[in-house]
Amino acid sequence: MMNQDIDFDEYCDPNNPRKIKYDDILAASRRIVGGVVRTPCSKAHMSDKLGMEVFLKQEFLQYTGCFKERGVRNTLMLLSDEQKKYGVISATTGNHGIAMGHHANVMSIPCVVVMPITTAMNKVSKCERTGAKVLLHGANINEAKSHAMGIRSEKRMTYINGYDHPNIMEGQGTVGIEIIEQVPGVDAVLVPVGGGSLLAGVAVAIKHLKPDTEIYGIETDKTCSMVESLRKNERVMMEIGSTIADGLAVGMVGVNSFHNTKGLVDKMIVVKEDWVARAIMHLVEDEKFIVEGAGATTYASVMAGLFPNLKGKKVVCILSGGNIDSTILARALERGMSAEGRLVKFKVTVHDRPGGMAELCALLANMGITLRDLVPERAWVKADVFSVQLKIIAETRGWDHLKELVEQIKKHYKEYFFQDMGDRSDKAPTTRRGPCLAPNPVCMQK
Numbered sequence: 001m002m003n004q005d006i007d008f009d010e011y012c013d014p015n016n017p018r019k020i021k022y023d024d025i026l027a028a029s030r031r032i033v034g035g036v037v038r039t040p041c042s043k044a045h046m047s048d049k050l051g052m053e054v055f056l057k058q059e060f061l062q063y064t065g066c067f068k069e070r071g072v073r074n075t076l077m078l079l080s081d082e083q084k085k086y087g088v089i090s091a092t093t094g095n096h097g098i099a100m101g102h103h104a105n106v107m108s109i110p111c112v113v114v115m116p117i118t119t120a121m122n123k124v125s126k127c128e129r130t131g132a133k134v135l136l137h138g139a140n141i142n143e144a145k146s147h148a149m150g151i152r153s154e155k156r157m158t159y160i161n162g163y164d165h166p167n168i169m170e171g172q173g174t175v176g177i178e179i180i181e182q183v184p185g186v187d188a189v190l191v192p193v194g195g196g197s198l199l200a201g202v203a204v205a206i207k208h209l210k211p212d213t214e215i216y217g218i219e220t221d222k223t224c225s226m227v228e229s230l231r232k233n234e235r236v237m238m239e240i241g242s243t244i245a246d247g248l249a250v251g252m253v254g255v256n257s258f259h260n261t262k263g264l265v266d267k268m269i270v271v272k273e274d275w276v277a278r279a280i281m282h283l284v285e286d287e288k289f290i291v292e293g294a295g296a297t298t299y300a301s302v303m304a305g306l307f308p309n310l311k312g313k314k315v316v317c318i319l320s321g322g323n324i325d326s327t328i329l330a331r332a333l334e335r336g337m338s339a340e341g342r343l344v345k346f347k348v349t350v351h352d353r354p355g356g357m358a359e360l361c362a363l364l365a366n367m368g369i370t371l372r373d374l375v376p377e378r379a380w381v382k383a384d385v386f387s388v389q390l391k392i393i394a395e396t397r398g399w400d401h402l403k404e405l406v407e408q409i410k411k412h413y414k415e416y417f418f419q420d421m422g423d424r425s426d427k428a429p430t431t432r433r434g435p436c437l438a439p440n441p442v443c444m445q446k
C-alpha cells in the first residue's frame, strides 16, 4: 500500500531500519573502482610530536573534494533504468549534493539538489558547476528536505538520502576496506560524524575485517547529534547553530546509520571548535593539506590530547573533505594562530612626542615581531595629554616569544594590557597553552 506521507522515504523508514552487510560494502568497493579515487593514507609529519603513529586518510582528494562520492557512485550505479530516466533528488548542505551532481552528470542522470538558504556559498556554486539543478530553499535541512520530497513525488524522481540510504552507507564503508589494506595493524580509526553514514559504513567494514580495531566517532561541541542519540539510545533532534564543521551540521542522525552504528562504535568523542581551527591550520602548515572543518575534526581530537589511551598506537584520522570557503579558511588560520599565541592583541601607552611610536616599533622589530595593525587612541585615555594609547595586533613565533614580548613591554612601559591576561598582568601567557585549551570533552562509552 502506498504511504501517504509526502516525506516518507522507503529506504530510511524508522519502522523498518536496514542493516548493511560487509559483503555489500565489498561489492560496492568493486563497483566504484575507476569512478572514485582510492585516496592515499600517509603517515602524518607530526606523528612523533603527537606521541602516536598517526595516518591521514586523504578523502579531500576525491574529485569533488569529499568522500561522499563513494556512496553516491555506488547508489547511482544500482538504480534501475526507470529510476535513472526520471532522475535523482536530494536535500543537502553541500558535499553530498556536489558529489551527486558530479556523478549524475557523468552518468547522464537528471539531478536536482535542494540546499537550505544558509548553505556555504562555495558549496552552492560548486554544486551548480556540476550541472545539477540547484534550488535554494528552507532555513534548514528539514525544510529543504520537505521541499525536495514534494518535487520527488511530482516528478517521479528518486530521493537519495546522503547520510542514510543503505547503498550510500555501503559506499562510504569502502573507506574502511582501504584503511585496513593501507595500514596493516591499525589500532584505531577516527571518523567524523554528521548524519552517520561514514561512521556506520566504516564501522561495519572494519569490525568485520579486523574486529579488534577501535572505532571512534568524532563530533564537535556544536554538532552532537550522535553523542546525544547514543546516550539516550534513540535518535534525538538537536538544534545546530553555526559551526566551523558545517558538513556535520545534521540535527538528527539517520535511521539506518544509527541502527548500524549502535554496538559497533567504541566511543564517541566531542572536540571543541577552537581545536578544529587549530587543526585546519596545522594541516596546512605541517602537511600542506587543505581540509574543511568537518574533515579536520579527527585530527583536532588527536591534537587536543583526547586520546591518551592511544599513545604509541597506529591511529587513522579520516580527513573527510576539503571544501572550505577561502574566507572561512582565512578566519580559521587566524583563530588557530591566536589560540597558539602566534597572533597577539595588546594595548600600550607610549609618549605622544616625536619618536614615541618609533621606539615601540623598533622594540618589536628588534625582537622579530611583525606588526599587523596599529591604531592610536588619544581621546579616551587616562594618562596625561602627552601620551597616546596604541592598540596593536602583532605576530610572534609562539608562546615563548609572546612571553618575551610581555617582559619587554613591562620593562619599557608603565601602562599596558594584554588580551586574555588581565590588566597589567604579571602572569606569563601560559593560561592559553598546553594540550587542552578546552574543558574536558564529553566522552561516551559504548
Ligand SMILES: Cc1ncc(COP(=O)(O)O)c(C=O)c1O
Pocket: 066, 095, 096, 162, 163, 172, 192, 193, 194, 195, 196, 197, 198, 199, 247, 248, 250, 292, 294, 295, 320, 321, 322
Ligand atoms: C566533509 C564531511 N565530513 C564528514 C561528514 C559526515 O558524514 P555523515 O553525514 O555520513 O556522517 C560530511 C557530511 O556531509 C562531510 O561533508
